[in-house]
Amino acid sequence: MIEISNAELSVMQVLWQRQPLSANDVVAALGNDKDWHEKTVKTLLNRLVSKGALGFDKDGRAYLYYPLIAEQDYQLQQGRSFVERIFAGRVAPLVAGFASQNKLNADDVQQLKQLIAEWEQEQRHD
Amino acid sequence: MIEISNAELSVMQVLWQRQPLSANDVVAALGNDKDWHEKTVKTLLNRLVSKGALGFDKDGRAYLYYPLIAEQDYQLQQGRSFVERIFAGRVAPLVAGFASQNKLNADDVQQLKQLIAEWEQEQRHD
DNA sequence: TTAAATGTATTACAGGTGTAATCCATAAGG
DNA sequence: CCTTATGGATTACACCTGTAATACATTTAA
Numbered sequence: 001m002i003e004i005s006n007a008e009l010s011v012m013q014v015l016w017q018r019q020p021l022s023a024n025d026v027v028a029a030l031g032n033d034k035d036w037h038e039k040t041v042k043t044l045l046n047r048l049v050s051k052g053a054l055g056f057d058k059d060g061r062a063y064l065y066y067p068l069i070a071e072q073d074y075q076l077q078q079g080r081s082f083v084e085r086i087f088a089g090r091v092a093p094l095v096a097g098f099a100s101q102n103k104l105n106a107d108d109v110q111q112l113k114q115l116i117a118e119w120e121q122e123q124r125h126d
Numbered sequence: 127m128i129e130i131s132n133a134e135l136s137v138m139q140v141l142w143q144r145q146p147l148s149a150n151d152v153v154a155a156l157g158n159d160k161d162w163h164e165k166t167v168k169t170l171l172n173r174l175v176s177k178g179a180l181g182f183d184k185d186g187r188a189y190l191y192y193p194l195i196a197e198q199d200y201q202l203q204q205g206r207s208f209v210e211r212i213f214a215g216r217v218a219p220l221v222a223g224f225a226s227q228n229k230l231n232a233d234d235v236q237q238l239k240q241l242i243a244e245w246e247q248e249q250r251h252d
Numbered sequence: 253t254t255a256a257a258t259g260t261a262t263t264a265c266a267g268g269t270g271t272a273a274t275c276c277a278t279a280a281g282g
Numbered sequence: 283c284c285t286t287a288t289g290g291a292t293t294a295c296a297c298c299t300g301t302a303a304t305a306c307a308t309t310t311a312a
Contacts, residue, residue: 039302061259075213076226086205091224092233097202101202107218119225165274166272168289169272187277188290
């Protein structure tokens with residue numbers, strides 16, 4: 001799988017939200033959180049294109065960039081490999097960590113219950 | 127927090143399991159999974175000491191290394207920052223990814239139910 | 253028509269990382 | 283005692299990353 005660095009990820013996240021965008025649009029969108037020089041963002045865009053994470057169409061002499069990989073796919077793959085690396089593949093201990101730090105909210109719990117219900121349904125019908 | 131690279135993490139994991147260990151013990155323990163030269167492992171041990179992740183006592187002219195940070199602490203911090211970065215701070219979608227790939231087992235589900243029960247208990251008694 | 257601005261492409265450069273090899277001191281063997 | 287082996291310390295080196303600056307080709311404004 002394509003390796004995306006931390007700084008690059010921020011750029012991807014902008015384009016996962018709205019797409020396609022010109023380099024300047026991306027710079028503007030990042031302006032809020034990141035204190036990056038325009039040139040820095042352009043470098044990141046370039047690297048992402050080189051890595052095959054972004055594609056672009058030409059709009060006059062500017063480029064319009066768009067993701068070549070889906071955020072969901074990226075999240076899935078990263079989630080799996082992270083949990084593998086840090087938690088020996090078991091996801092529950094990670095959730096336990098969140099619980100212990102009071103980082104679970106009602107929405108999370110609701111979603112987790114739903115997932116568990118579906119899992120059990122799945123089991124039964126095997 | 128101390129930054130631990132991927133290769134370094136494997137060394138830490140050996141020492142989180144058994145501690146303290148000589149460099150050679152660590153090399154031996156890693157021998158199974160990793161195809162690393164002895165010198166490579168020594169380099170990693172050195173870097174971890176420099177970073178303050180490992181300490182050591184002298185045993186003759188050899189060193190006995192031990193972790194200076196707890197695995198749990200490391201897992202907590204990494205879990206938080208990973209979920210923040212990739213999942214905007216929400217842990218449930220990560221679990222959903224596992225579920226969708228059939229990576230949840232009965233143990234996980236059991237633990238998750240337990241966590242949810244505790245969370246609800248917690249809520250009630252507020 | 254010529255100079256300035258603007259977009260992308262190329263280059264820069266220090267610090268981290270993977271992956272060792274070499275150096276150096278000393279302990280151990282002959 | 284002298285040589286060799288062995289442990290840690292130092293050095294190596296290419297690639298990735300963060301963070302730009304510079305170069306180059308055009309478009310556009312004057």
